[in-house]
Amino acid sequence: MSEHIVPKRTYYLIFAALMVFTAITVGVAFVDLGPLNTVVALAIACTKATLVVLFFMHVKYSTRLTWAVVAGSVFWLGILLTLTLGDYLTRAWRTYG
Numbered sequence: 001m002s003e004h005i006v007p008k009r010t011y012y013l014i015f016a017a018l019m020v021f022t023a024i025t026v027g028v029a030f031v032d033l034g035p036l037n038t039v040v041a042l043a044i045a046c047t048k049a050t051l052v053v054l055f056f057m058h059v060k061y062s063t064r065l066t067w068a069v070v071a072g073s074v075f076w077l078g079i080l081l082t083l084t085l086g087d088y089l090t091r092a093w094r095t096y097g
Contacts, residue, residue, distance in 0.1 A: 014051055021047060025041055
């Protein structure tokens with residue numbers, strides 16, 4: 001099995017992009033967007049996570065089996081989040097005591 005050699009320049013560019021996205025996240029935290037603050041922060045976080053998985057975890061240059069495992073894990077995370085949110089939204093909020 002041959003490994004794909006990634007130039008150092010790619011790692012530096014990805015690191016720079018991650019730093020820019022971090023700065024954007026901090027900047028957006030100081031701007032009042034109402035309910036969109038969370039949406040924007042999560043969109044930036046998902047973008048950063050995708051960059052980390054693709055380049056630093058070498059998924060971009062991996063086999064289809066690795067892509068299937070990553071897709072399956074994202075699908076499973078979606079199931080867990082859906083079930084948790086379903087439980088959270090259907091609870092009766094009562095104060096006891």
